[in-house]
Amino acid sequence: MADLPLPPGVDAQRLAEARRAFESALGSDKVFFEELDRETYTDKFAVDDALHHPSGAIAPTTVDEVQAVMRIANQYRIPIWPISRGKNLGYGGNAPELTGSVVMDLSRMKKIEFDEQMGTVVVEPGVGFYDLYDYIKANKLPYWISTPGNSWGSVMGNALDRGVGYTPYGEHTKKICGMEVVLPDGDLVRTGMGAFSDAPTWQAYAYGFGPSWDQMFCQSNFGVVTKMGLWLMPEPESLMGMDVEFDSPDDLKAMVDTIGPLRREGILQQSPSIGNWLRAAAVLTTRGEWTDKPGALSDDVISAIRKRFNIGWWGVSLRLYGREEVNKASYKVLEKAINDISPMSIKPTSWVKGEPLEHTGWTGTPMTFPMQNVNWYGGRGGHIGFSPIIPQDGSKALAQFKRTYERYKEYGMDYQGSFAFGERHLTNVNAMIFDKDDPKMMKGIDPFFRRLVADAAEHGYGEYRTHLDYMDLVAKTYDFNDHAMRRLNEKVKNALDPNGILAPGKSGIWPTNLSGEREA
Template sequence: MEELPLPPGFTARKLDQVRKAFEAALGADKVFFEDLDRLTYQDKFAIDEDAHHPSGAVGPTTVEEVQAIVKIANQFAMPLWPISRGKNFGYGTSAPELAGSVVVDLSGMKKIEFDAANGVATIEPGVGFYDLYDYLQANGLPFWLSTPGNSWGSVIGNALDRGVGYTPYGENTKFLCGLEVVLPNGELVRTGMGAFDGADTWGLYPFGFGPGWDQMFVQSNFGIVTKANVWLMEEPESLMGMDVEFDRPEDLKAMVDCIGPLRREGLLRQSPSIGNWLRAASILTTRDEWTDQPGALSDDVIDAIRKRFNIGWWGVSLRLYGREEMNKAAYKVLESEIGKIKPMLVKPTSWVKGQPMERSGFTGTPMTFPLQNVNWYGGRGGHIGFSPILPQDGDKALAQFQRTYARYKEYGMDYQGSFAFGERHLINVNAMIIDKDDDAKMAKIDTFFRALVADAKANGYGEYRTHLDYMDLVAGSYGWNNNALRRLNETVKNALDPNGIIAPGKSGIWPSRLAGERKS
């Protein structure tokens, strides 16, 4: 039996009192405090798994049960860590930031309502992408999801952590429209038009009257979201586009400078993502098929892998959605602009409603195959994401790639990276693929990650999300005016949650009571 993880100031006796209070409120079948339960809610991708062990978990299935949990947590000053489904791989999965916290597992809350006239899904946190997709299919509803690379996760959870999908609705957090939230004092609030009794516009107008609170509950610890309205994209008449490969690392500059203007002007409404060769190869093969040499792969090995699978150093998939005649006209522009930067390969694709559909993220189909990349090194695989925000500038993107690639080589890591387009920005998503059974390599990961953060910070780039291990580090990098933003966040935190019970440390936001737990 492992040592019982306890939050600060707790004894085993006090934890047992908390467990009994939860059982009285929820029933023993919704309270999980055995050794196997604690093991289930650990993060197996973490560099140090022991840093984030929960003391137990509870599994509410109603809003009233969530309120009861919050009431008990306040009574005992027990830290809670809410999760939707716990599938946020690479960022912490289901484990808490503060060891000893009780995980509030919302995966049993799975209700779905759908406004077919307006394309609005009203869902609970346990609804995953597969669940919502199956609901749409079973009810013959012509709407598409915006699915991330791992669709095991929660639709709400993904949007609340600013996850990104592949369709024109790819920036998922932007398509939240009204939340239901249990506040740290147990009170239930609805944001936007949900605050107006009897309004049938809760899922239609995102702002309501006064401050807009939806985004205040994104990546924060100000409450527990129990319901959300999510806008879905109506199935288009047609889809057209191309998969494009480029031969050299230096081609990244031309790709960004070509695609960026097309995204900003609205010709491309999706969130295209430029990915390097390993993003494609890691789901098709494993490293041991090519070499047994330590350190980062040589150019010769990379060239051999690319040749076998006929992939570029960089690749990008570009898609157009809407009426067929409009897509045909837009495709001509797209084809001309891409042709100017001399790709090594262009593979056109098209679909019209009524034809057999490509089952991919571009058509709102859930998927999990990108997670195959964790098998790249063998052993117990995993990955951690390093993802700074950049402007859509080819020179700056290329410089950022070159700095990052040099760091990967310095630390003997194979580089998997991508550059995903928003309307005005790029997210440079770098996957640090790990082998938990390689002690020598694992010993380098923390220093490697911190070097990447420091490099980005020196050039004015901050991360948009991060793993539990680095929430304090990343929050601290947003240092303008003596970390004024963090101080604002913590002022709000202490006002809403004086006992500091909801997700202490989430996004580097610590309540005063637990401020001593902050890490560098």
Template sequence: MTSLTPRNVSAAAFAKAIDRFGAAIGKQWVLTSDEDRATYLDPYAMGDGMDHESSAVLAPASAEEVQALVRIANEHKVPLWPVGRGKNFGYGAAAPAMRGNVILDLSRMNRILDVDEKFAHCLLEPGVSYFDLYNHLKDNNIPLWMSVPGNSWGSVVGNALDRGIGYTPYGDHTETLCGLEVVLPDGDMVRTGMGAQANSKVWQAYHYGYGPGWDQMFVQSNLGVVTKAGLWLQPEPEMTAKITLALPNFEDASWALDILTELRRRDVIQHNIVFGSPVRAASVQSQRKDWYDGPGALPNSASEEMMKKLNLGWWNTKLFLFGYAGAVQAHVKLIRDLFEPKLGKKIDFEIWQKGDPVEKSARGIPSTLALQSVNWYGGRGGHLSFAPVMPPDGKLILDYAKRTKRLYDEVGHDYYASFTIGKRHINNVSLILYDRDDADMTARVDKLYRTLVARAAADGYAEYRGHISYMDIVADTFDFNNGAITRLNDRVKKALDPNNIIAPGRNGIGREGAKA
């Protein structure tokens, strides 16, 4: 067994806990070797990743086994770090925020428990991947579509619980959650919403229940372990249309974002719109050395060469339309009327109608192509993202982009930007690519990330998600009334989890030294 133990747990107590974990789920599902634990390190860590090393890994096969493990963990004061499939790349993957936590790997719990074709919802365990659900729907000819994130080999449930997004009308994945089954930190089990009724027939039909709605309490938190989750799916539309727009000038962001945000607010465009720079497109199909191999940030001439050879604009966006044929055709015309005069050319949508090969549609299809971007600098690549939530104002966003690019230029790093347009906001996504074994580069990346966090906070904007190494500094930017939200989170944490067993420190909740 590993010599590493969780903080404040003696070697003797940890050995007893490991024996009891094995008795509860089978010794073969308690992983303690150096080789096993190494597979759960952050593959994008800036360095060796050992500061987020686990002391062991537990792999239960059922909610009942999760209950048993949580109760044992409480008795021995052993902290657990739950993960669905551990593929949350760019945010720490499966590694725990605090070194020595025992990883609770739920990937063996991978049953698709129900798909209701008529009412368009499903019930999943946390180990179900996007590929699992997509193949199930496709292989069984179920006319329901799912939303997928850019890199989609992770957990459907886990992504929704971390407020991940996709690019269809159901792309706000947290909003599609409807009914959770949760093991609480003392081992008790609850079902939220209408599932609180033992024989409920509408658990996945109605977001709420009777009294407070608790689902959001388990989103981006460490107040329980979700063992089942209901999600809504998209009924197959009659028609889709899609187009890629390339906007030639940096300044085009201002007017284009104003048009797109208005279309998004009015639900003409029903999906999260991604609006990205040349490096975003080039990094999945080439490496930096193909364009420039010198010091400092990528020069404008290299970006212009990318644009020319890859048929890109300074800003590039894909638009999708879904629905009945008449509505889609009307919206195609509207978008043409808005963009063609600005671009000075005709734009053509790719139309799909029900019955055509689904691969040609705007359906969400799982892919891992986005992972290619980490090869940009060569070596063992990685990426880190800072994506503050901002007002959907074109002029403001353009000014912010200029300021951000200057920061990248100052530290000698290539500017990779995209803006994700939601219903009433924009996430200004500053992706930072790096070679994780280049010490000078990773030091610059760390400085750049911290600078971006501090600057956004000073401007009144904050991140909506956080990497395990930066959870505390992101949490500290939510500072109204001297951090009242952190105090509230810690009070609830202390009430439900007095031993701080479930994911201590996740998103700044229950971190060391916290005062409830």
């Protein structure tokens, strides 16, 4: 039997007392402290399986129960790590940052409240993308959701971690409008217009009066979000667009410099994502079909894979949404702009309301097939993501790609990368796919990741989210005025959570009493 992981400063007796208090407040069927339970709440894609083990888990189903949990945690000084559905694979999954924490699993909280007139929804943490999609279909509501590349996670959790989708509503955190939050001391607050009792405008206006707090609860450990308002996209009259392939790695510059202005101008309102050949190929084949040689794939093997599946070195899907006549006019502008940079191929697509709909991320359809990429090497596959924010500039994007690609080759890894467009920025998502049954490969992942963080930091680029292992490392790169932002975050943390019991270490934010746990 494995040793019981304990939080710093907590002995087994105090943890047992806290467990009994949780059982009294929630019922024993919502409290999980057996060895198998603890194994359930570990990171299945962990680079180091010895890290981030919980002491147990609890599963409250109401706001009152969440409040009770926080009061008990304060009484016994037990760190709590809340998760929505625990599907944040590649970033830590359902495991806690601090070993010995009790995971608070909110996946059983699944209420949905929909305002059909305004196109807003209030969801609880356990509502997944499939749940919301099915709800909309079952109730014949004229709205589309926006889904990430792997859609089995929580709608709320994805927005809180600033996840993205592919429609005009793809920057999910920007569509948050109002939250209900349990603070670390168990108090309950509603943000924005929700601070006004029975306000009919809670999901209509995000800011309320005075400071606006919605973004303060994103990627933070300042409170447990139990309800979130979101805006949804009205079902468009039509959709038009194209799937485009480009032949050369150097084409990235022209792609960024062409798509970027169209995005900023508003011709493209979606969130396009340029992906390299492996993003497409890794769900169609596996590495073992092509070579058994170690190290990064050669250009000859890459060319053979691309030829079989007729894919470019880079590919991007571009979509226009809205009134059909407007889309037709915009498509002419888009088509000319793309043809001017000599693509390898263009595959047009169009849809009008009433016709059968393509079931893709571009239409807000939940999907999970992209996770097949973890089978690329064979064995127990996994991945972590390295995702710096870079300027929306073709030359800088190409330079970032070339630096990163050389590092992949240096560490003997196959490169899977993408460049996702915001309105003014690019998110350079690099997937480190690995085989957990290959000890040599796994030994290299940590130094490889740290090297990429250092490379990006040298050019002023920081990650927008990261795996549990690297939260302190990434927070450290945000170093203006001797890490003034980290100091500010921790002042707020200590004010709201003086006992340091809520998600200590999340995003590199440590309470004073646990500051010794920060990675040096």
